Amino acid sequence: MAGPGDTWGIAGPDFLWLYAGLAGLAIVTAFVWRRTYLRGPSLRKAKDLTPTQAALLNGDRRLAVYSSLAALRAGGAVSSDQRGTLKQSGGLPAGAGELDRAVLDTARRTLKVKNVLKDRGVVDVLERTEEQLTLAGWLLDADRRRGVKMAAIIVFAAVAIGVARLVAGIMNGRPVGFLVLMVIPVVIIAFLFLRVPRVSSNGRRLLTRMRMATQHLSPRQSPSWSTYGPEAAALSIGLFGAAAFFAADPAFAAEAELQRHVATSGGGFSDGGSSSWSGGSDSGSSSSSCSSGSSCGGGSSCGGGGGGCGG
Protein backbone atom coordinates (compact mmCIF):
# COMPACT_ATOMS: atom_id res chain seq x y z
CA MET A 1 0.00 0.00 0.00
CA ALA A 2 1.03 3.55 -0.57
CA GLY A 3 3.14 4.98 2.17
CA PRO A 4 4.65 8.38 2.76
CA GLY A 5 7.53 9.10 0.43
CA ASP A 6 6.47 6.64 -2.29
CA THR A 7 7.15 7.99 -5.76
CA TRP A 8 3.85 9.07 -7.33
CA GLY A 9 2.18 7.64 -4.26
CA ILE A 10 2.68 4.04 -5.48
CA ALA A 11 4.92 1.65 -3.60
CA GLY A 12 7.88 0.22 -5.56
CA PRO A 13 6.75 -3.44 -5.68
CA ASP A 14 3.21 -2.38 -6.61
CA PHE A 15 4.55 -0.29 -9.41
CA LEU A 16 6.64 -3.18 -10.72
CA TRP A 17 3.51 -5.34 -10.97
CA LEU A 18 1.57 -2.53 -12.54
CA TYR A 19 4.32 -1.81 -15.00
CA ALA A 20 4.69 -5.44 -15.98
CA GLY A 21 0.98 -5.59 -16.78
CA LEU A 22 1.07 -2.34 -18.69
CA ALA A 23 4.11 -3.26 -20.73
CA GLY A 24 2.66 -6.69 -21.45
CA LEU A 25 -0.58 -5.15 -22.64
CA ALA A 26 1.28 -2.66 -24.83
CA ILE A 27 3.31 -5.44 -26.44
CA VAL A 28 0.29 -7.62 -27.11
CA THR A 29 -1.65 -4.69 -28.58
CA ALA A 30 1.30 -3.70 -30.73
CA PHE A 31 1.70 -7.27 -31.90
CA VAL A 32 -1.95 -7.56 -32.94
CA TRP A 33 -1.80 -4.15 -34.62
CA ARG A 34 1.34 -5.08 -36.48
CA ARG A 35 -0.12 -8.34 -37.63
CA THR A 36 -3.13 -6.69 -39.27
CA TYR A 37 -0.82 -4.51 -41.33
CA LEU A 38 1.49 -7.40 -42.16
CA ARG A 39 -1.17 -9.87 -43.18
CA GLY A 40 -1.54 -9.22 -46.90
CA PRO A 41 -4.17 -10.58 -49.30
CA SER A 42 -6.30 -13.66 -48.74
CA LEU A 43 -4.44 -16.89 -49.40
CA ARG A 44 -7.56 -18.82 -50.26
CA LYS A 45 -8.26 -16.84 -53.40
CA ALA A 46 -4.62 -16.40 -54.30
CA LYS A 47 -3.36 -17.79 -57.58
CA ASP A 48 0.16 -19.17 -57.81
CA LEU A 49 2.93 -16.73 -58.65
CA THR A 50 4.97 -16.67 -61.82
CA PRO A 51 8.61 -17.71 -61.45
CA THR A 52 9.73 -14.06 -61.63
CA GLN A 53 7.23 -13.03 -58.97
CA ALA A 54 8.23 -15.95 -56.75
CA ALA A 55 11.91 -15.05 -57.09
CA LEU A 56 11.29 -11.40 -56.19
CA LEU A 57 9.19 -12.35 -53.20
CA ASN A 58 11.52 -15.08 -52.00
CA GLY A 59 14.77 -13.32 -52.72
CA ASP A 60 15.68 -10.30 -54.74
CA ARG A 61 16.24 -9.04 -58.27
CA ARG A 62 19.34 -11.14 -58.62
CA LEU A 63 17.34 -14.28 -57.91
CA ALA A 64 14.73 -13.21 -60.46
CA VAL A 65 17.46 -12.91 -63.10
CA TYR A 66 18.83 -16.32 -62.06
CA SER A 67 15.40 -17.85 -62.44
CA SER A 68 15.17 -16.45 -65.96
CA LEU A 69 18.62 -17.82 -66.72
CA ALA A 70 17.37 -21.21 -65.52
CA ALA A 71 14.48 -21.05 -67.99
CA LEU A 72 16.88 -20.06 -70.76
CA ARG A 73 19.32 -22.84 -69.82
CA ALA A 74 16.58 -25.47 -69.64
CA GLY A 75 15.35 -24.30 -73.02
CA GLY A 76 18.85 -24.43 -74.49
CA ALA A 77 18.84 -20.69 -75.23
CA VAL A 78 22.08 -19.71 -73.48
CA SER A 79 25.43 -21.26 -72.79
CA SER A 80 28.65 -19.94 -71.34
CA ASP A 81 32.34 -20.55 -71.77
CA GLN A 82 34.87 -21.05 -69.02
CA ARG A 83 35.42 -17.33 -68.57
CA GLY A 84 31.72 -16.92 -67.84
CA THR A 85 30.91 -15.22 -71.12
CA LEU A 86 27.28 -15.81 -72.06
CA LYS A 87 26.34 -16.91 -75.55
CA GLN A 88 22.98 -17.30 -77.17
CA SER A 89 22.72 -20.92 -78.26
CA GLY A 90 19.07 -21.13 -79.24
CA GLY A 91 15.80 -19.28 -79.57
CA LEU A 92 13.59 -18.12 -76.73
CA PRO A 93 11.94 -21.21 -75.18
CA ALA A 94 8.20 -21.66 -75.62
CA GLY A 95 6.22 -20.07 -72.82
CA ALA A 96 9.07 -17.70 -71.93
CA GLY A 97 8.12 -14.70 -69.81
CA GLU A 98 8.84 -11.03 -70.19
CA LEU A 99 11.94 -11.17 -68.03
CA ASP A 100 13.31 -14.19 -69.92
CA ARG A 101 13.08 -12.17 -73.12
CA ALA A 102 14.84 -9.17 -71.57
CA VAL A 103 17.55 -11.33 -69.97
CA LEU A 104 18.28 -13.19 -73.19
CA ASP A 105 18.42 -9.94 -75.09
CA THR A 106 20.81 -8.43 -72.57
CA ALA A 107 22.93 -11.53 -72.15
CA ARG A 108 23.54 -11.52 -75.86
CA ARG A 109 24.81 -7.94 -75.71
CA THR A 110 26.53 -7.64 -72.35
CA LEU A 111 27.90 -11.16 -72.05
CA LYS A 112 28.12 -11.26 -68.23
CA VAL A 113 25.50 -12.09 -65.65
CA LYS A 114 26.48 -9.18 -63.44
CA ASN A 115 25.87 -6.79 -66.33
CA VAL A 116 22.46 -8.30 -66.95
CA LEU A 117 21.48 -7.12 -63.49
CA LYS A 118 22.26 -3.53 -64.38
CA ASP A 119 20.55 -3.44 -67.76
CA ARG A 120 17.79 -0.87 -68.09
CA GLY A 121 15.45 -3.22 -69.96
CA VAL A 122 15.82 -5.92 -67.30
CA VAL A 123 15.46 -3.46 -64.43
CA ASP A 124 12.28 -2.08 -66.05
CA VAL A 125 10.67 -5.51 -66.09
CA LEU A 126 11.76 -6.15 -62.50
CA GLU A 127 10.41 -2.81 -61.30
CA ARG A 128 7.11 -3.44 -63.01
CA THR A 129 6.83 -6.88 -61.46
CA GLU A 130 7.62 -5.46 -58.02
CA GLU A 131 4.86 -2.88 -58.53
CA GLN A 132 2.41 -5.65 -59.40
CA LEU A 133 3.42 -7.56 -56.29
CA THR A 134 3.01 -4.44 -54.16
CA LEU A 135 -0.34 -3.62 -55.71
CA ALA A 136 -1.52 -7.15 -55.03
CA GLY A 137 -0.32 -6.80 -51.42
CA TRP A 138 2.30 -9.55 -51.41
CA LEU A 139 5.00 -6.92 -50.96
CA LEU A 140 4.19 -4.26 -48.35
CA ASP A 141 3.47 -0.78 -49.73
CA ALA A 142 4.52 2.47 -48.04
CA ASP A 143 1.21 2.83 -46.16
CA ARG A 144 1.39 -0.63 -44.70
CA ARG A 145 5.03 -0.22 -43.79
CA ARG A 146 4.11 2.92 -41.92
CA GLY A 147 1.24 1.10 -40.22
CA VAL A 148 3.60 -1.66 -39.12
CA LYS A 149 6.00 0.88 -37.64
CA MET A 150 3.20 2.72 -35.84
CA ALA A 151 2.71 -0.35 -33.68
CA ALA A 152 6.08 0.36 -32.11
CA ILE A 153 4.74 3.67 -30.73
CA ILE A 154 2.55 1.80 -28.26
CA VAL A 155 5.56 -0.01 -26.87
CA PHE A 156 7.63 3.16 -26.83
CA ALA A 157 4.87 4.75 -24.75
CA ALA A 158 5.36 1.99 -22.20
CA VAL A 159 9.10 2.71 -22.31
CA ALA A 160 8.39 6.40 -21.68
CA ILE A 161 6.32 5.63 -18.60
CA GLY A 162 9.06 3.37 -17.27
CA VAL A 163 11.72 6.00 -17.86
CA ALA A 164 9.59 8.72 -16.23
CA ARG A 165 9.20 6.57 -13.14
CA LEU A 166 12.91 5.87 -13.13
CA VAL A 167 13.74 9.56 -13.20
CA ALA A 168 11.17 10.33 -10.53
CA GLY A 169 12.41 7.44 -8.41
CA ILE A 170 16.02 8.55 -8.65
CA MET A 171 15.05 12.12 -7.80
CA ASN A 172 13.15 10.72 -4.87
CA GLY A 173 16.24 8.84 -3.73
CA ARG A 174 14.65 5.40 -4.14
CA PRO A 175 16.35 2.22 -5.41
CA VAL A 176 15.47 1.58 -9.07
CA GLY A 177 17.50 -1.53 -9.95
CA PHE A 178 14.59 -3.85 -10.63
CA LEU A 179 12.74 -1.25 -12.66
CA VAL A 180 15.81 -0.80 -14.85
CA LEU A 181 15.92 -4.56 -15.38
CA MET A 182 12.30 -4.45 -16.42
CA VAL A 183 12.53 -1.47 -18.74
CA ILE A 184 15.52 -2.77 -20.72
CA PRO A 185 13.68 -5.66 -22.43
CA VAL A 186 10.75 -3.37 -23.19
CA VAL A 187 13.14 -1.00 -24.95
CA ILE A 188 14.60 -3.88 -26.96
CA ILE A 189 11.15 -5.08 -27.95
CA ALA A 190 10.13 -1.56 -28.93
CA PHE A 191 13.09 -1.37 -31.31
CA LEU A 192 12.32 -4.82 -32.71
CA PHE A 193 8.85 -3.57 -33.53
CA LEU A 194 10.43 -0.90 -35.73
CA ARG A 195 11.69 -3.55 -38.11
CA VAL A 196 9.52 -3.96 -41.16
CA PRO A 197 9.75 -6.96 -43.47
CA ARG A 198 9.54 -6.59 -47.23
CA VAL A 199 6.99 -9.35 -47.70
CA SER A 200 3.54 -9.70 -46.16
CA SER A 201 2.90 -12.73 -43.94
CA ASN A 202 0.53 -14.22 -46.48
CA GLY A 203 3.15 -13.60 -49.15
CA ARG A 204 5.50 -15.86 -47.21
CA ARG A 205 2.71 -18.38 -46.74
CA LEU A 206 1.99 -18.34 -50.44
CA LEU A 207 5.64 -19.18 -51.10
CA THR A 208 5.43 -22.02 -48.59
CA ARG A 209 2.25 -23.30 -50.21
CA MET A 210 3.89 -23.24 -53.61
CA ARG A 211 6.97 -25.03 -52.28
CA MET A 212 4.80 -27.77 -50.83
CA ALA A 213 3.10 -28.21 -54.19
CA THR A 214 6.39 -28.35 -56.07
CA GLN A 215 8.51 -30.57 -53.88
CA HIS A 216 9.74 -32.28 -57.01
CA LEU A 217 11.54 -29.04 -57.94
CA SER A 218 13.45 -28.84 -54.67
CA PRO A 219 17.24 -29.03 -55.11
CA ARG A 220 17.13 -32.08 -52.85
CA GLN A 221 15.67 -34.01 -55.77
CA SER A 222 18.22 -32.64 -58.26
CA PRO A 223 15.25 -32.12 -60.59
CA SER A 224 15.80 -32.83 -64.26
CA TRP A 225 15.30 -29.52 -66.03
CA SER A 226 15.13 -31.20 -69.39
CA THR A 227 12.19 -33.33 -68.23
CA TYR A 228 10.26 -30.60 -66.46
CA GLY A 229 10.98 -27.81 -68.95
CA PRO A 230 12.01 -24.14 -68.75
CA GLU A 231 9.14 -22.78 -66.68
CA ALA A 232 9.58 -25.41 -63.97
CA ALA A 233 13.33 -24.72 -63.92
CA ALA A 234 12.65 -21.02 -63.38
CA LEU A 235 10.12 -21.78 -60.66
CA SER A 236 12.59 -24.09 -58.95
CA ILE A 237 15.07 -21.20 -58.64
CA GLY A 238 12.38 -18.72 -57.66
CA LEU A 239 11.04 -20.88 -54.85
CA PHE A 240 14.14 -22.68 -53.62
CA GLY A 241 16.88 -20.14 -54.24
CA ALA A 242 20.10 -20.10 -56.21
CA ALA A 243 21.34 -23.35 -54.66
CA ALA A 244 18.85 -25.14 -56.91
CA PHE A 245 20.81 -23.84 -59.88
CA PHE A 246 23.97 -25.45 -58.58
CA ALA A 247 22.13 -28.73 -58.05
CA ALA A 248 20.67 -28.86 -61.54
CA ASP A 249 23.25 -27.19 -63.73
CA PRO A 250 26.48 -26.91 -61.73
CA ALA A 251 28.78 -26.30 -64.67
CA PHE A 252 26.87 -23.28 -65.95
CA ALA A 253 26.23 -21.94 -62.45
CA ALA A 254 29.93 -22.00 -61.70
CA GLU A 255 31.06 -20.64 -65.06
CA ALA A 256 28.59 -17.80 -65.03
CA GLU A 257 29.69 -17.03 -61.46
CA LEU A 258 26.23 -17.18 -59.95
CA GLN A 259 26.09 -16.56 -56.22
CA ARG A 260 25.04 -19.70 -54.49
CA HIS A 261 23.57 -18.13 -51.38
CA VAL A 262 20.87 -15.97 -52.88
CA ALA A 263 17.70 -16.90 -50.98
CA THR A 264 18.95 -20.35 -50.18
CA SER A 265 16.44 -22.06 -47.99
CA GLY A 266 18.85 -24.56 -46.51
CA GLY A 267 17.67 -27.08 -49.06
CA GLY A 268 14.43 -27.57 -47.15
CA PHE A 269 11.00 -26.66 -48.42
CA SER A 270 9.52 -27.00 -44.97
CA ASP A 271 10.79 -23.72 -43.62
CA GLY A 272 8.86 -20.76 -44.81
CA GLY A 273 11.19 -17.94 -43.88
CA SER A 274 13.97 -18.68 -46.22
CA SER A 275 15.94 -15.71 -47.29
CA SER A 276 18.27 -12.97 -46.28
CA TRP A 277 15.51 -10.78 -44.95
CA SER A 278 13.94 -13.42 -42.80
CA GLY A 279 15.57 -11.96 -39.73
CA GLY A 280 13.45 -8.88 -40.19
CA SER A 281 10.33 -10.64 -41.28
CA ASP A 282 10.26 -12.88 -38.31
CA SER A 283 10.06 -10.12 -35.77
CA GLY A 284 6.66 -11.55 -34.92
CA SER A 285 8.29 -14.59 -33.48
CA SER A 286 11.30 -12.75 -32.13
CA SER A 287 9.06 -10.39 -30.18
CA SER A 288 7.17 -13.33 -28.77
CA SER A 289 10.39 -14.90 -27.61
CA CYS A 290 11.32 -11.58 -26.09
CA SER A 291 7.96 -11.37 -24.41
CA SER A 292 9.04 -14.19 -22.16
CA GLY A 293 11.62 -11.64 -21.09
CA SER A 294 8.99 -8.94 -20.78
CA SER A 295 6.96 -10.84 -18.25
CA CYS A 296 10.31 -10.23 -16.61
CA GLY A 297 9.03 -12.53 -13.97
CA GLY A 298 12.43 -12.47 -12.40
CA GLY A 299 12.27 -8.77 -11.77
CA SER A 300 8.72 -8.52 -10.59
CA SER A 301 8.79 -11.39 -8.16
CA CYS A 302 11.95 -9.98 -6.72
CA GLY A 303 10.07 -6.72 -6.40
CA GLY A 304 7.77 -8.38 -3.93
CA GLY A 305 10.57 -9.67 -1.77
CA GLY A 306 12.89 -6.71 -2.08
CA GLY A 307 10.56 -4.03 -0.82
CA GLY A 308 10.75 -0.56 -2.29
CA CYS A 309 12.99 -1.61 -5.11
CA GLY A 310 10.69 -0.29 -7.84
CA GLY A 311 11.67 3.34 -7.55
Next chain:
Amino acid sequence: MTGPERGGISGPAVGIGWRPEIVGYVAGLPGLRFTEVVAESVHLTHPPQMLLDLVERGVRVVPHGVKLSLGGADPVDDDRAAHLFRCAELLRSPLVSEHLAFVRAGGVEAGHLLPVPRTREAVDAVVANVRRTQAALGGVTLALEPIAALFDWPDPELTEAQFLTEILDRTGCSLLLDVANVYANARNRGLRDGDLLDGLPLERIAYVHVAGGAEHDGFYHDTHTDATPPEVFDLVKELCARARPPALMLERDGHYPPAAELTRELDALCAAAGVSRITA
Protein backbone atom coordinates in the same frame (compact mmCIF):
# COMPACT_ATOMS: atom_id res chain seq x y z
CA MET B 1 2.73 -57.12 -58.22
CA THR B 2 -0.67 -58.42 -58.83
CA GLY B 3 1.03 -61.76 -58.99
CA PRO B 4 -0.83 -64.90 -59.94
CA GLU B 5 -4.11 -63.46 -58.64
CA ARG B 6 -4.29 -60.76 -61.23
CA GLY B 7 -7.58 -59.60 -59.78
CA GLY B 8 -9.53 -58.02 -62.60
CA ILE B 9 -6.56 -56.31 -64.20
CA SER B 10 -6.80 -56.85 -67.91
CA GLY B 11 -3.16 -56.71 -68.92
CA PRO B 12 0.27 -56.08 -67.50
CA ALA B 13 0.63 -52.97 -65.38
CA VAL B 14 3.06 -50.51 -66.93
CA GLY B 15 5.16 -48.09 -64.94
CA ILE B 16 8.35 -46.09 -64.83
CA GLY B 17 11.05 -46.09 -62.16
CA TRP B 18 10.58 -43.51 -59.40
CA ARG B 19 13.84 -41.58 -59.51
CA PRO B 20 14.31 -38.29 -57.60
CA GLU B 21 15.05 -36.25 -60.72
CA ILE B 22 11.73 -37.06 -62.38
CA VAL B 23 9.33 -37.69 -59.49
CA GLY B 24 7.12 -34.82 -60.65
CA TYR B 25 6.68 -36.52 -64.01
CA VAL B 26 6.01 -39.93 -62.43
CA ALA B 27 3.43 -38.49 -60.03
CA GLY B 28 1.65 -36.84 -62.95
CA LEU B 29 1.01 -40.09 -64.84
CA PRO B 30 -2.73 -40.68 -64.66
CA GLY B 31 -2.62 -44.40 -65.42
CA LEU B 32 0.31 -45.31 -63.18
CA ARG B 33 -0.34 -48.51 -61.25
CA PHE B 34 3.16 -49.43 -60.20
CA THR B 35 6.64 -48.04 -59.86
CA GLU B 36 9.93 -48.99 -58.27
CA VAL B 37 12.17 -47.08 -55.90
CA VAL B 38 15.85 -47.74 -55.19
CA ALA B 39 15.65 -49.11 -51.66
CA GLU B 40 18.99 -47.68 -50.55
CA SER B 41 17.69 -44.18 -51.37
CA VAL B 42 14.69 -44.46 -49.05
CA HIS B 43 15.27 -42.78 -45.71
CA LEU B 44 13.02 -44.71 -43.35
CA THR B 45 12.48 -41.99 -40.77
CA HIS B 46 12.06 -39.25 -43.39
CA PRO B 47 10.59 -40.98 -46.41
CA PRO B 48 9.80 -38.70 -49.35
CA GLN B 49 6.23 -37.45 -49.04
CA MET B 50 5.70 -37.75 -52.78
CA LEU B 51 6.43 -41.47 -52.57
CA LEU B 52 3.95 -41.96 -49.72
CA ASP B 53 1.39 -40.00 -51.74
CA LEU B 54 1.71 -42.56 -54.52
CA VAL B 55 1.20 -45.42 -52.08
CA GLU B 56 -1.90 -43.61 -50.78
CA ARG B 57 -3.11 -43.34 -54.36
CA GLY B 58 -2.95 -47.09 -54.66
CA VAL B 59 0.19 -47.23 -56.77
CA ARG B 60 2.30 -50.25 -55.91
CA VAL B 61 5.83 -49.16 -55.07
CA VAL B 62 8.43 -51.93 -55.19
CA PRO B 63 11.68 -51.40 -53.25
CA HIS B 64 14.59 -52.29 -55.51
CA GLY B 65 17.87 -53.10 -53.79
CA VAL B 66 21.21 -52.51 -55.43
CA LYS B 67 23.71 -53.14 -52.65
CA LEU B 68 22.77 -56.39 -51.00
CA SER B 69 25.45 -58.32 -52.91
CA LEU B 70 23.51 -61.59 -53.05
CA GLY B 71 26.15 -63.07 -55.33
CA GLY B 72 29.01 -62.39 -52.96
CA ALA B 73 31.01 -65.06 -51.21
CA ASP B 74 30.38 -63.31 -47.89
CA PRO B 75 27.01 -63.68 -46.17
CA VAL B 76 24.61 -60.77 -46.88
CA ASP B 77 24.60 -57.96 -44.38
CA ASP B 78 21.57 -58.43 -42.12
CA ASP B 79 21.12 -54.68 -41.72
CA ARG B 80 20.79 -54.23 -45.46
CA ALA B 81 18.29 -57.07 -45.68
CA ALA B 82 16.34 -55.58 -42.79
CA HIS B 83 16.29 -52.22 -44.56
CA LEU B 84 14.76 -53.89 -47.58
CA PHE B 85 12.07 -55.39 -45.39
CA ARG B 86 11.32 -52.11 -43.64
CA CYS B 87 11.02 -50.38 -47.03
CA ALA B 88 8.47 -52.98 -48.09
CA GLU B 89 6.61 -52.42 -44.83
CA LEU B 90 6.65 -48.65 -45.23
CA LEU B 91 5.50 -48.78 -48.83
CA ARG B 92 3.08 -51.66 -48.20
CA SER B 93 4.67 -53.69 -50.94
CA PRO B 94 4.38 -57.49 -50.99
CA LEU B 95 7.43 -57.60 -53.23
CA VAL B 96 11.04 -56.42 -53.23
CA SER B 97 13.76 -57.00 -55.81
CA GLU B 98 17.54 -57.35 -55.84
CA HIS B 99 20.25 -58.15 -58.36
CA LEU B 100 21.83 -61.50 -58.85
CA ALA B 101 25.29 -60.01 -58.61
CA PHE B 102 27.98 -59.06 -56.19
CA VAL B 103 29.01 -55.51 -55.39
CA ARG B 104 31.67 -56.10 -52.77
CA ALA B 105 34.18 -58.72 -51.83
CA GLY B 106 36.38 -58.92 -48.77
CA GLY B 107 35.01 -55.56 -47.62
CA VAL B 108 35.96 -53.74 -50.83
CA GLU B 109 33.10 -51.99 -52.64
CA ALA B 110 33.16 -52.49 -56.40
CA GLY B 111 30.69 -49.67 -57.02
CA HIS B 112 29.31 -51.87 -59.77
CA LEU B 113 27.14 -54.90 -60.25
CA LEU B 114 29.50 -57.76 -61.02
CA PRO B 115 28.51 -61.11 -62.49
CA VAL B 116 28.59 -64.29 -60.46
CA PRO B 117 30.51 -67.25 -61.93
CA ARG B 118 28.01 -69.88 -63.12
CA THR B 119 29.28 -72.78 -61.03
CA ARG B 120 27.50 -75.17 -58.66
CA GLU B 121 29.52 -73.72 -55.80
CA ALA B 122 28.31 -70.21 -56.65
CA VAL B 123 24.72 -71.44 -56.81
CA ASP B 124 25.07 -72.77 -53.27
CA ALA B 125 26.51 -69.47 -52.04
CA VAL B 126 23.76 -67.44 -53.73
CA VAL B 127 21.05 -69.73 -52.39
CA ALA B 128 22.41 -69.36 -48.87
CA ASN B 129 22.44 -65.58 -49.20
CA VAL B 130 18.94 -65.50 -50.67
CA ARG B 131 17.60 -67.66 -47.85
CA ARG B 132 19.22 -65.40 -45.28
CA THR B 133 17.57 -62.41 -46.97
CA GLN B 134 14.22 -64.18 -47.17
CA ALA B 135 14.37 -64.81 -43.45
CA ALA B 136 14.75 -61.07 -42.89
CA LEU B 137 11.93 -60.31 -45.32
CA GLY B 138 9.30 -62.12 -43.29
CA GLY B 139 7.13 -63.33 -46.13
CA VAL B 140 7.68 -60.45 -48.55
CA THR B 141 8.43 -61.94 -51.97
CA LEU B 142 11.93 -61.43 -53.31
CA ALA B 143 12.41 -61.07 -57.06
CA LEU B 144 15.89 -61.64 -58.45
CA GLU B 145 17.27 -59.73 -61.40
CA PRO B 146 20.06 -61.25 -63.48
CA ILE B 147 22.47 -58.57 -64.64
CA ALA B 148 23.89 -57.66 -68.00
CA ALA B 149 27.45 -58.88 -68.25
CA LEU B 150 30.02 -57.77 -70.72
CA PHE B 151 32.15 -60.73 -69.79
CA ASP B 152 31.69 -64.25 -68.44
CA TRP B 153 33.84 -66.00 -65.90
CA PRO B 154 35.77 -68.84 -67.59
CA ASP B 155 34.52 -72.42 -67.59
CA PRO B 156 30.88 -72.01 -66.62
CA GLU B 157 29.33 -75.27 -65.43
CA LEU B 158 25.79 -74.06 -66.13
CA THR B 159 24.08 -72.05 -68.83
CA GLU B 160 22.53 -68.77 -67.77
CA ALA B 161 19.05 -70.27 -67.90
CA GLN B 162 20.12 -73.31 -65.84
CA PHE B 163 21.91 -71.14 -63.30
CA LEU B 164 18.89 -68.88 -62.88
CA THR B 165 16.31 -71.66 -62.83
CA GLU B 166 18.21 -73.59 -60.22
CA ILE B 167 18.46 -70.59 -57.91
CA LEU B 168 14.79 -69.71 -58.35
CA ASP B 169 13.72 -73.33 -57.84
CA ARG B 170 15.72 -73.77 -54.67
CA THR B 171 14.66 -70.46 -53.12
CA GLY B 172 11.14 -69.94 -54.45
CA CYS B 173 12.05 -66.43 -55.58
CA SER B 174 10.37 -64.61 -58.47
CA LEU B 175 12.20 -63.28 -61.47
CA LEU B 176 12.78 -59.66 -62.35
CA LEU B 177 13.67 -59.90 -65.99
CA ASP B 178 15.54 -57.06 -67.61
CA VAL B 179 14.62 -57.31 -71.27
CA ALA B 180 17.30 -54.78 -72.17
CA ASN B 181 19.87 -57.09 -70.57
CA VAL B 182 18.60 -60.01 -72.52
CA TYR B 183 18.90 -57.94 -75.66
CA ALA B 184 22.39 -56.72 -74.72
CA ASN B 185 23.62 -60.21 -73.90
CA ALA B 186 22.19 -61.65 -77.11
CA ARG B 187 23.64 -58.91 -79.21
CA ASN B 188 27.08 -58.93 -77.63
CA ARG B 189 27.31 -62.71 -78.09
CA GLY B 190 25.88 -62.67 -81.59
CA LEU B 191 22.74 -64.62 -80.71
CA ARG B 192 19.22 -64.15 -82.01
CA ASP B 193 17.30 -61.95 -79.54
CA GLY B 194 14.68 -64.53 -78.73
CA ASP B 195 17.22 -67.27 -78.04
CA LEU B 196 18.01 -66.06 -74.56
CA LEU B 197 14.33 -66.14 -73.63
CA ASP B 198 14.39 -69.87 -74.31
CA GLY B 199 14.82 -71.85 -71.18
CA LEU B 200 14.20 -68.89 -68.87
CA PRO B 201 11.43 -69.54 -66.33
CA LEU B 202 9.16 -66.89 -67.84
CA GLU B 203 6.21 -68.02 -65.73
CA ARG B 204 8.07 -66.83 -62.63
CA ILE B 205 8.41 -63.24 -63.78
CA ALA B 206 7.23 -60.72 -61.17
CA TYR B 207 7.97 -57.76 -63.39
CA VAL B 208 10.11 -56.68 -66.27
CA HIS B 209 12.66 -53.90 -66.70
CA VAL B 210 12.83 -52.17 -70.04
CA ALA B 211 15.63 -49.71 -70.71
CA GLY B 212 17.72 -48.10 -73.38
CA GLY B 213 21.36 -48.47 -74.20
CA ALA B 214 24.05 -47.39 -76.59
CA GLU B 215 26.71 -49.03 -78.68
CA HIS B 216 30.37 -48.31 -77.98
CA ASP B 217 33.25 -50.01 -79.78
CA GLY B 218 31.05 -52.76 -81.11
CA PHE B 219 29.55 -53.58 -77.72
CA TYR B 220 26.01 -52.73 -76.77
CA HIS B 221 25.93 -51.19 -73.28
CA ASP B 222 22.80 -51.38 -71.21
CA THR B 223 23.14 -47.76 -70.05
CA HIS B 224 19.64 -46.89 -68.83
CA THR B 225 20.46 -43.35 -69.91
CA ASP B 226 19.50 -43.59 -73.58
CA ALA B 227 16.26 -44.08 -75.43
CA THR B 228 14.96 -47.64 -75.66
CA PRO B 229 15.79 -49.05 -79.13
CA PRO B 230 12.95 -50.54 -81.19
CA GLU B 231 14.60 -53.99 -80.99
CA VAL B 232 14.04 -54.02 -77.21
CA PHE B 233 10.36 -53.20 -77.72
CA ASP B 234 10.22 -56.08 -80.23
CA LEU B 235 11.63 -58.35 -77.56
CA VAL B 236 8.94 -57.11 -75.15
CA LYS B 237 6.35 -58.10 -77.76
CA GLU B 238 7.88 -61.54 -78.12
CA LEU B 239 8.03 -61.99 -74.37
CA CYS B 240 4.39 -60.96 -73.96
CA ALA B 241 3.44 -63.41 -76.70
CA ARG B 242 5.17 -66.26 -74.84
CA ALA B 243 4.13 -65.42 -71.27
CA ARG B 244 2.46 -62.20 -70.25
CA PRO B 245 4.35 -60.70 -67.28
CA PRO B 246 2.27 -59.08 -64.54
CA ALA B 247 4.04 -55.74 -64.96
CA LEU B 248 6.59 -53.90 -67.06
CA MET B 249 8.65 -50.91 -66.12
CA LEU B 250 10.64 -48.35 -68.05
CA GLU B 251 13.94 -47.97 -66.23
CA ARG B 252 15.60 -44.65 -66.82
CA ASP B 253 18.50 -43.77 -64.54
CA GLY B 254 20.02 -40.62 -65.97
CA HIS B 255 20.19 -38.16 -68.86
CA TYR B 256 16.50 -37.63 -68.38
CA PRO B 257 14.88 -36.46 -71.60
CA PRO B 258 12.03 -33.97 -71.93
CA ALA B 259 8.72 -35.22 -70.56
CA ALA B 260 7.35 -35.64 -74.07
CA GLU B 261 10.08 -38.17 -74.87
CA LEU B 262 9.45 -40.18 -71.71
CA THR B 263 5.79 -40.17 -72.64
CA ARG B 264 6.61 -41.46 -76.13
CA GLU B 265 8.69 -44.28 -74.64
CA LEU B 266 5.99 -45.22 -72.16
CA ASP B 267 3.40 -45.21 -74.93
CA ALA B 268 5.67 -47.41 -77.04
CA LEU B 269 6.06 -49.79 -74.09
CA CYS B 270 2.29 -49.94 -73.59
CA ALA B 271 1.83 -50.59 -77.29
CA ALA B 272 4.42 -53.40 -77.22
CA ALA B 273 2.74 -54.94 -74.17
CA GLY B 274 -0.70 -54.54 -75.74
CA VAL B 275 -2.20 -52.43 -72.97
CA SER B 276 -3.77 -49.00 -73.01
CA ARG B 277 -1.59 -45.97 -72.42
CA ILE B 278 -0.84 -44.81 -68.87
CA THR B 279 0.13 -41.32 -69.92
CA ALA B 280 -3.38 -40.05 -70.66
